[in-house]
Amino acid sequence: MNFVPQKTSDTPMMQQYNAIKAQYPDAFLFYRIGDFYELFNDDAIKGAQLLELTLTARNKSADDPIPMAGVPHHAVQSYVDILIDHGYKVAICEQMEDPKKAVGMVKRAVIQLITPGTNIDIKAGAAKTNNYITAVLPHAAGYAFAYGDVSTGELKVTDLKSKFALQNELSALATKEIVVPEDLNDEDAAMLKKGERLLSVQQDTKPTSEGSYVSQDLTDPAEAAVVQMLMAYLLNTQKRSLAHIQKAVAYQPSAYLEMDQDARSNLDILQNSRTGRKGDTLLSLLDATKTAMGGRLLKQWLERPLLDIDAISVRQNQVQDLLEHFFERSELQERLTKVYDLERLAGRVAFGTVNGRDLIQLQTSLDQVPAIQDVLSKLDDGSFKELRGKIDPVSDVAGLIRRSIEPEPPISVTDGGLILRGYNEKLDAYRDAMKNSKQWIAELEASERKATGIHNLRIRYNKVFGYFIEVTKSNLDKVPEGRYERKQTLTNAERFITPELKEKETLILEAQESSTALEYDLFQDIREKVKAQIKRLQHLAAQISALDVLQSFATVAENNHYVRPTMHAGTHDINVKGGRHPVVEHVLGQDSYIPNDVIMDRDTDMLLITGPNMSGKSTYMRQLALIVIMAQAGSFVPADTADLPIFDQIFTRIGAADDLANGESTFMVEMLEANAALSHATASSLILFDEIGRGTATYDGMALAQAIIEYLHDHVHAKTLFSTHYHELTSLSDSLAKLKNVHVGAVEEHGNLVFLHKMMPGPADKSYGIHVAKLAGLPADLLSRADTILKQLEAATPEKTVPAATSQVEDQQLSLFEEPKPAPKNSPILAKLAKFDLMDATPMDAMNLIFDLQKHLKKK
Numbered sequence: 001m002n003f004v005p006q007k008t009s010d011t012p013m014m015q016q017y018n019a020i021k022a023q024y025p026d027a028f029l030f031y032r033i034g035d036f037y038e039l040f041n042d043d044a045i046k047g048a049q050l051l052e053l054t055l056t057a058r059n060k061s062a063d064d065p066i067p068m069a070g071v072p073h074h075a076v077q078s079y080v081d082i083l084i085d086h087g088y089k090v091a092i093c094e095q096m097e098d099p100k101k102a103v104g105m106v107k108r109a110v111i112q113l114i115t116p117g118t119n120i121d122i123k124a125g126a127a128k129t130n131n132y133i134t135a136v137l138p139h140a141a142g143y144a145f146a147y148g149d150v151s152t153g154e155l156k157v158t159d160l161k162s163k164f165a166l167q168n169e170l171s172a173l174a175t176k177e178i179v180v181p182e183d184l185n186d187e188d189a190a191m192l193k194k195g196e197r198l199l200s201v202q203q204d205t206k207p208t209s210e211g212s213y214v215s216q217d218l219t220d221p222a223e224a225a226v227v228q229m230l231m232a233y234l235l236n237t238q239k240r241s242l243a244h245i246q247k248a249v250a251y252q253p254s255a256y257l258e259m260d261q262d263a264r265s266n267l268d269i270l271q272n273s274r275t276g277r278k279g280d281t282l283l284s285l286l287d288a289t290k291t292a293m294g295g296r297l298l299k300q301w302l303e304r305p306l307l308d309i310d311a312i313s314v315r316q317n318q319v320q321d322l323l324e325h326f327f328e329r330s331e332l333q334e335r336l337t338k339v340y341d342l343e344r345l346a347g348r349v350a351f352g353t354v355n356g357r358d359l360i361q362l363q364t365s366l367d368q369v370p371a372i373q374d375v376l377s378k379l380d381d382g383s384f385k386e387l388r389g390k391i392d393p394v395s396d397v398a399g400l401i402r403r404s405i406e407p408e409p410p411i412s413v414t415d416g417g418l419i420l421r422g423y424n425e426k427l428d429a430y431r432d433a434m435k436n437s438k439q440w441i442a443e444l445e446a447s448e449r450k451a452t453g454i455h456n457l458r459i460r461y462n463k464v465f466g467y468f469i470e471v472t473k474s475n476l477d478k479v480p481e482g483r484y485e486r487k488q489t490l491t492n493a494e495r496f497i498t499p500e501l502k503e504k505e506t507l508i509l510e511a512q513e514s515s516t517a518l519e520y521d522l523f524q525d526i527r528e529k530v531k532a533q534i535k536r537l538q539h540l541a542a543q544i545s546a547l548d549v550l551q552s553f554a555t556v557a558e559n560n561h562y563v564r565p566t567m568h569a570g571t572h573d574i575n576v577k578g579g580r581h582p583v584v585e586h587v588l589g590q591d592s593y594i595p596n597d598v599i600m601d602r603d604t605d606m607l608l609i610t611g612p613n614m615s616g617k618s619t620y621m622r623q624l625a626l627i628v629i630m631a632q633a634g635s636f637v638p639a640d641t642a643d644l645p646i647f648d649q650i651f652t653r654i655g656a657a658d659d660l661a662n663g664e665s666t667f668m669v670e671m672l673e674a675n676a677a678l679s680h681a682t683a684s685s686l687i688l689f690d691e692i693g694r695g696t697a698t699y700d701g702m703a704l705a706q707a708i709i710e711y712l713h714d715h716v717h718a719k720t721l722f723s724t725h726y727h728e729l730t731s732l733s734d735s736l737a738k739l740k741n742v743h744v745g746a747v748e749e750h751g752n753l754v755f756l757h758k759m760m761p762g763p764a765d766k767s768y769g770i771h772v773a774k775l776a777g778l779p780a781d782l783l784s785r786a787d788t789i790l791k792q793l794e795a796a797t798p799e800k801t802v803p804a805a806t807s808q809v810e811d812q813q814l815s816l817f818e819e820p821k822p823a824p825k826n827s828p829i830l831a832k833l834a835k836f837d838l839m840d841a842t843p844m845d846a847m848n849l850i851f852d853l854q855k856h857l858k859k860k
């Protein structure tokens, strides 16, 4: 897509092309010529490949033909979408005057730069997804951060203190494009680009001419600046009014339950990390919304669960009320089904891309509002009654559309046929004139037949001659001399005109042209009138989407037998009885899922979970996190009863099975995730650590796992679920007062082990491993040998392994492969490990340490 220098041989058109292209070096330039958009030079070569177009050339015969490829103008959006999906920008360059009327070169200009973060064309299936563009402005104390959705008009801003916080926001919003200042440093640029995000530089961050998008409450200068930068970029690229974009609302990520990037992906909230299917997620499970806006809001609620216990209880009361009023809820759902995407319709009104059909959709949506208000008045909860009074049904806009737009208008807004009769007198007069004239012509035909005695005389119309009188050959002798003027001779007939007919024709055609032009003017005027009410429409959209999410929560709670959790502030006790993992339960079916309790009172900060592979440890851990997220989002939860505290953050380290194959780099990821939790978690956080340490050799892994457990227990006090394969760690319950062992129950049936998926108190039986090996069909001799070794081990291992007996742990592991031998009293490896200050170390330090230790061991 490099700019090709101008050649002296260039035609005026190519000179114009090159001049425009020079302003958009990083975009594909779609250059309009007649009914096509043409791509030239490198754009054409690359575009032909990506869009599967035929590559041709301009000046084919010349020495330096110019590569060229084109797309038909009516299908342009699908081509634009492909390029945008590949992460490119597309500049749409239009003819700014009628080529027939142009003197010299037709004027052309770029009317819009479409980018991954500003594409408002909503593809099927994406209606319930926001397309967020973000902006990052680094400053001395962090990063000012703004995000918006051009299609819905949402605009938010915050100030983030750390890279960690910034990365969490970027991942939460799944942004494809980040607007950055020119002087962004390389390190920040590299971080922001991760995940194939496009960085777009915006030089100018001065206030936009379009008025300020910064509300008066926004006092932080960095926040104001990042909003200005984002808006300057949007106005520069979209090149039109963005009246629907709301004034920036400041928010604090810490005002919501925070989840880091890994937690979001590990918990299958929006995407299932294992099956990859969107269907197997919390979002899809909870989504019984009827509107696209409701779907988007549900996603936002799940991404940002609440911290305020009162706000949670408002939502819970509403869900309960809707749950208890089945008929009202059904009526509400029926109405919501007829509500179109008000937010995006408002966006298209502002963009000027709305057509007659969109306005009818808007009217249909608004027509549902009074009935929705009626439903609200029949519900019990006070907040619904209050909401009923607050809703502005914007009935003036509905009325305007009802009066002015045909109920089934054409797609085009320029060809007429979309304004209703009775809306505008002048238009009606034109239409009457047209109609009367046509009547007049019919009457003329009758009277001419009579006057001439030609029974098959006809008055007809075509584009070349306009109206004419047609007489068949056999009747030509009856044509009145002098009055009819001959215009055309056909094989079987002759065509004539009369001055009278031509006069009427001028009137008819003028009326038609004026009528179409007037209709377009009127339509634009209606569009402007609607545009003036955008804020009210957006307000209504927000109220309706919230109602939609609430009815969705109620419906899902009813269908899946969820209960209202009680929430408490003050303590961090957890008491979940008969809890279920909502997604696994959904996949397995309600009858197959085994419910489990999670009881963690003030004396329990940590559950150490043991049990064999595939017994259900990670399901149990994820289950708690999902119940917490659902509860704080205001939803009911899959349990018999649930009493929960308010969590401030959730951290996870849940490895996928195939992580192991990646060796050391996976271990690094594991340590990074662990470190995020260790350094950011508070006593109000929830931590899920699944088999920490298994990504490296046994010694280091177990040593680190133990050190992490101790650190969390002694310093962090967060509620932690820690699953492990290192059976030895279960003895930590002797020295760590707030750690409790639980394990997944299993029974033996006919000599085989059957998992019950049921959590039981105490550590798992050591011999599970051998049972599992038996299930896997390992040779009987081998299994019996393993049994012998295990017995020897058990005999040789004192009860405690922590802290002084750490060396015996090492010994125990070694003895799996060798005959048991006395424990080395003072291992230099362990001494080194003990001295290592994990909290003060970078992941690289940890890697280096492990590398040293391994080297040492290998030498032995």
Ligand SMILES: Nc1ncnc2c1ncn2[C@@H]1O[C@H](COP(=O)(O)OP(=O)(O)OP(=O)(O)O)[C@@H](O)[C@H]1O
Binding pocket: 584, 588, 592, 593, 594, 595, 596, 611, 612, 613, 614, 615, 616, 617, 618, 619, 620, 757, 758
């Ligand atoms: N409570 C339950 N009721 C019914 N089935 C369950 C339950 N918990 C887990 N399962 C089933 O067991 C499978 C394995 O569960 P999970 O992945 O949680 O095991 P795990 O112990 O964490 O295994 P690994 O140690 O290999 O990670 C799940 O995919 C699910 O099908």
